[in-house]
Amino acid sequence: MKLVFYSLVLNHHQACLADEFYKILGDDxxxxxxxxxxxxxxxxxxxxxxxxxxxxWKSKQEYEKAMFLALNAEVCVFGGHEALPFEKVRMKKGLLSFDMGERMLKRGWLNLLSPRILKMVLAYHFGGWSKKPLYKLCCSAFAASDQYKLKMFEGKCYKWGYFTEVNELEDETHNFMRLDEPFYLMWCSRFIDWKHPEMAVELAKRLQVDGYNFKLNMYGTGVMKSTTMKLIKDFGLADSVHLKGVVPNEQIQQAMSRHDIFLFTSDKKEGWGAVANEAMSNKCCLVGSDEIGAVPYLVKEGFNGMVFKSKSTDALYQQVKYLLDHPAERIMMAEQGYLDMVNLWNPKNAAECLLTLIKDIQNDQETSIHVGPCSKA
Structure with missing residues (x-):
């Protein structure tokens, strides 16, 4: 079977899954x-x-190769606006395909003013795609509901996401086994408004007032970094909160393995959020906003992580406070989060699940996968 993925760029969020497909299918x-x-x-x-x-994008020859595959491969997966020209020609032939993407309505109906989204909606409805063998891989727990609001992919949505590398870890190398203080908290993202770095600092202030012994390390940079530095100074947190700047992804994951709790404070503009995968894969207990695309798929509240109401520092504080007050439970959640990555939300399993889903569709039957990637969204 020739399987072709069309996506914006091959980076570390895509390559692990792509490598697994290549191991299984080779040159196909x-x-x-x-x-x-x-x-x-x-x-x-x-x-x-x-x-x-x-x-x-490199040359006319490479573009023509990609277009030939869109017209002739057994299965294609299309992700992003730039893949739309290939998707359109394939849909004219009515060949088995998947559209892959995050939620469309992050800003509500206002998103329909976006030319990129509008072109996709118009292509779907005016191209008669609802009657074609075209299915949706939802890289957000909110993607399916957005599609249904737009009268798209009804009954054809499946759970999907980004699948980062999951390595086997040695327990003795991880601080997550510690029951003693200080506790180490981590935040990693761009310092921009919808990532809400200020929430991590406000949380730190409340923890300090309540007498907790902790360190908060914040990684990344952005337009809000200077205001975050000022907030740290104003709150008198210089000894507890440290800005670590931008470091390579490999070092970020090493840092996750040395922290107890990962704070994921983004709001609904976070389409997926691969740091959730990475934190759980490194046994760093995830505390995530309920509007982040990955969180409802990955996190079972109180079992493998914690969830808080988006943009509520009080809700974030309550969840972190519980973990600090119950270190044994925090350790169990971190371990379970890691196991869920190892057994379910990893590149190898995702690749196998998609191939299973393809066979199920080709055999005109419902997906035989009931949990995780390629289960019904």
């Missing part, structure tokens, strides 16, 4: 980059020499 797997993108999101690895990669 192709990844098509649809645009030149210099943003690596902290990764230092060069993926340009992967044997399965076609960069359609």
């Amino acid at each position: 797997y192709i990844f098509v980059e649809t645009a030149k993108c210099i943003e690596k999101k902290g990764s230092t690895e060069d993926y340009s020499q992967r044997p399965y990669l076609i960069s359609s």
Whole structure:
């Protein structure tokens, strides 16, 4: 079976899954980059020499290869606006395909003013795609409901996401086993408004007032970094809160393994949030906002992590306070989060699940997968 993925860029959020498909399918797997993108999101690895990669933006010849595959491959997966030209020609032939993406209505109906989203909606409805063998891979727990609001992909939505590397960990190398103080908290993202770095600092102030012994390390940079530094100074948190700047993704994951709790404070503008995968994969107990795309898929409240109401510092404080007051429970949640990554939300399992879903569809039956990637959304 020839399987072709069309997506914006091959980076560390995509390459682990792509490598697994290549292990299974060999040369019958192709990844098509649809645009030149210099943003690596902290990764230092060069993926340009992967044997399965076609960069359609590089030359007319590469573009024509990608278009030929769209017209002839057995199954194609399309992600992002830049893949729409390939998706349109394939849909004219009515060939088995998947549209892959995060939620469309992050800002509500206002998103329909976006030319990119509007083009997709119009192509779907005026191209008669509802009657074609086209299915949705939802890279957000909110993607399916957005599609249904737009009268798209009704009954054809499946859970999907981003699948980062999951390594086998040695318990003795991880601080998560500690029951003693100080507790180490971690925040990692761009310092921008919808990532809410101020919530982490406000949380730290409340913890300090209540007498908790902790360290908060914040990684990243952005337009809100200076205001965050001022907030730390104004709150008298210089000894407890440290800004670590931008470091490579490999070092971020090492840092996660040395922290007890990961604070994921983004609001609904966070489409997926791969740091959730990475924190859980490194046994760093995740405390995530309920509006982040990955959180409802990955986190079972009180079992493998904690969830708080988006933009509520009080709700965030209550969840973190519980974990600090119950270190044994925190350790069990961190361990369970890691096991869920190892057994379910990892690149190898995701690749196998999609191939199973494809066979189920080809055999005209419901998905045989009931939990995790490719289960019904």
